[in-house]
Structure formats: structure tokens, C-alpha cells
Amino acid sequence: xxxxxxxxxxxxxxxxxxxxxxxxxxxxxxxxxxxxxxxxxxxxxxxxxxxxxxxxxxxxxxxxxxxxxxxxxxxxxxxxxxxxxxxxxxxxxxxxxxxxxxxxxxxxxxxxxxxxxxxxxxxxxxxxxxxxxxxxxxxxxxxxxxxxxxxxxxxxxxxxxxxxxxxxxxxxxxxxxxxxxxxxxxxxxxxxxxxxxxxxxxxxxxxxxxxxxxxxxxxxxxxxxxxxxxxxxxxxxxxxxxxxxxxxxxxxxxxxxxxxxxxxxxxxxxxxxxxxxxxxxxxxxxxxxxxxxxxxxxxxxxxxxxxxxxxxxxxxxxxxxxxxxxxxxxxxxxxxxxxxxxxxx
Numbered sequence: 001x002x003x004x005x006x007x008x009x010x011x012x013x014x015x016x017x018x019x020x021x022x023x024x025x026x027x028x029x030x031x032x033x034x035x036x037x038x039x040x041x042x043x044x045x046x047x048x049x050x051x052x053x054x055x056x057x058x059x060x061x062x063x064x065x066x067x068x069x070x071x072x073x074x075x076x077x078x079x080x081x082x083x084x085x086x087x088x089x090x091x092x093x094x095x096x097x098x099x100x101x102x103x104x105x106x107x108x109x110x111x112x113x114x115x116x117x118x119x120x121x122x123x124x125x126x127x128x129x130x131x132x133x134x135x136x137x138x139x140x141x142x143x144x145x146x147x148x149x150x151x152x153x154x155x156x157x158x159x160x161x162x163x164x165x166x167x168x169x170x171x172x173x174x175x176x177x178x179x180x181x182x183x184x185x186x187x188x189x190x191x192x193x194x195x196x197x198x199x200x201x202x203x204x205x206x207x208x209x210x211x212x213x214x215x216x217x218x219x220x221x222x223x224x225x226x227x228x229x230x231x232x233x234x235x236x237x238x239x240x241x242x243x244x245x246x247x248x249x250x251x252x253x254x255x256x257x258x259x260x261x262x263x264x265x266x267x268x269x270x271x272x273x274x275x276x277x278x279x280x281x282x283x284x285x286x287x288x289x290x291x292x293x294x295x296x297x298x299x300x301x302x303x304x305x306x307x308x309x310x311x312x313x314x315x316x317x318x319x320x321x322x323x324x325x326x327x328x329x330x331x332x333x334x335x336x337x338x339x340x341x342x343x344x345x
Contacts, residue, residue, distance in 0.1 A: 002020045004117065007054045023066060024068055032116065038059055041057060081145045082129065085288060086108045159282070187233075190210070193213075254281070
């Protein structure tokens with residue numbers, strides 16, 4: 001048996017003991033080292049969008065402890081990053097670059113999930129989305145591979161070019177990853193968040209300005225970095241419908257907005273969509289990464305071109321998943337890393 005943190009419905013999680021999964025041909029058994037708490041995990045727990053009981057967690061770093069027959073790329077003792085979904089690579093969606101819409105992608109998953117002490121990695125995951133962790137990279141840093149890859153894919157889907165202006169609305173861990181990736185892309189970046197500490201980190205990571213939208217003139221700051229046009233791209237990482245109307249005003253004519261966070265299932269969107277027509281705006285979403293994005297993200301982390309360690313505010317044991325969710329919802333945590341032996345903030 002093994003310890004696991006299990007979503008049991010009604011916004012609750014419990015520490016439970018589950019059977020260690022058995023592996024088959026081509027598969028791996030991985031002992032968890034670190035798993036990041038994603039905003040999507042919090043969303044599923046709070047809004048009950050997955051059937052209970054369920055073991056969530058998909059930002060997984062672990063140690064290979066057993067290999068199935070036929071596995072040659074990995075051996076016991078290897079440290080690996082494992083992603084949770086695998087696209088087929090051949091369907092209509094994959095051919096058009098919409099890998100996260102692929103049916104195989106959506107139906108694939110780890111067994112049981114990252115908030116468990118041991119994880120069975122299915123055969124196609126082993127072949128395509130299991131990556132060796134460089135010795136120079138700490139476990140908790142490597143756990144940023146999947147979220148960073150998701151951000152990478154969003155920017156690849158945007159029309160932003162070097163030297164253009166971007167605004168990132170919401171400076172949680174995802175927003176701060178975007179700040180860094182936009183800087184690598186040569187963009188001039190303005191961050192927006194009401195929490196002073198997060199604005200300070202954004203400036204430290206390369207934002208030319210980081211403002212409180214309730215007290216400061218965000219539009220003026222964006223005009224200052226865009227020759228008066230407005231932002232070429234707005235990235236919305238805050239899961240609130242209230243951010244959409246001002247973001248539409250901050251974007252230049254012909255610009256684009258990326259929605260990178262889900263809204264509550266019953267959220268009303270208080271926005272007039274006529275500007276999309278009259279101003280030729282592009283509104284798009286971006287959800288999850290491809291295998292190539294994962295490899296690129298891990299390379300950026302290993303090369304320290306994207307800094308992850310300073311985004312971690314809490315390290316907690318799996319049994320404290322409920323506490324971790326509360327910390328995120330209260331905006332007291334920037335990034336929580338959970339693991340079998342993690343302790344304290």
C-alpha cells in the first residue's frame with residue numbers, strides 16, 4: 001500500500017492508503033519526489049469537475065523504481081519528469097497543431113496521479129513524455145516543466161513578435177513564467193496584479209512595469225512601452241471574468257488576447273464583443289503542451305534561462321493537500337510543491 005491525497009468530492013481531499021499500481025510491458029513505476037499544485041487541480045477540487053474519488057496532480061518528478069519488459073531508455077534510479085497526457089500525433093487535431101484537443105490526449109493519464117507515492121507510467125507516456133532530469137536541476141524546479149511548457153505553447157500560438165508589447169494580467173506562478181518567456185522573446189512587458197509582493201517579483205524577473213490595477217493607470221504604462229498603440233498581446237492568467245473588459249481596452253487595434261485560465265462553470269462574462277469585430281481583435285485560449293514543448297521547457301529550466309526556484313513559497317507533504325489548496329485560494333501561496341517528505345513553507 002502507499003499514501004495518497006485523494007479528492008473525495010464536495011471540495012474535500014483526504015489522505016488515504018491505496019494499492020501500489022502494478023506495471024506491465026513497456027511501463028515504469030515511478031516513486032514520487034515532487035509534484036507541483038496546479039491551478040487546474042485547485043479548480044477541479046473546488047468546482048467538482050472530476051468524478052470522485054480521484055488522485056490529481058500532473059506536475060510530476062520522480063525516481064524510476066521498476067521497469068517493464070522492453071523498456072531500454074530508463075533504468076531504476078533514473079530521475080524523470082513525467083507528463084500526464086500524450087497526443088496521438090496523427091489525428092486531424094494533431095495535424096493542425098491542436099494537440100490538446102486530440103482524443104487520445106484527453107483519454108490518456110497517469111495511474112493514479114501525481115499526488116500519490118508511486119505512479120504507473122503507461123507505455124506511450126514512457127516513449128513520448130517521460131524525460132530524464134539533468135543532474136543540475138532540483139526536483140522542485142523540474143516540476144515546473146509541464147506548466148512552463150503550457151506557457152510556451154500559448155506564446156507559440158500568439159502573433160507576438162520581438163520588440164512588441166505584452167501585458168500579463170495575474171502574477172501568480174503562471175503569470176511570472178509568462179513574464180520570463182516574454183522577455184526571452186524580446187517583448188516589452190507590463191504585469192498587472194493587486195498583490196505588492198508579486199509585482200515586485202515580476203519587476204525582478206524582467207517586467208518593465210508591474211501595477212496594481214485598482215490604483216494605477218495600467219493603460220498609460222502599456223502605452224509607454226508600445227509607442228502609444230496598446231499591448232500587442234494580453235495574457236490573462238487570472239480566472240476572473242472581471243479582467244476581460246479592461247484587458248480588451250489595453251490591447252491595441254488588431255491585437256490578441258490569450259485566455260489561460262478557466263472561469264467558474266457558472267461565470268457570466270460581462271463584455272461587449274463588438275470590439276472583436278470593429279477592432280479586429282483575436283481572442284484565443286491555450287490549454288496544454290505538446291511533447292516537443294515539454295522538452296523545450298525542460299531545457300530552458302536546466303539552462304536557468306527561466307527561473308523557477310524563487311517562485312516556490314511552500315513545500316508540503318501529500319497529506320497536506322487540503323491546506324495547500326486553501327493557501328492558493330487565499331492567495332497566500334505563489335507555488336506549492338508537494339511530496340512524500342516535504343515539510344514547512
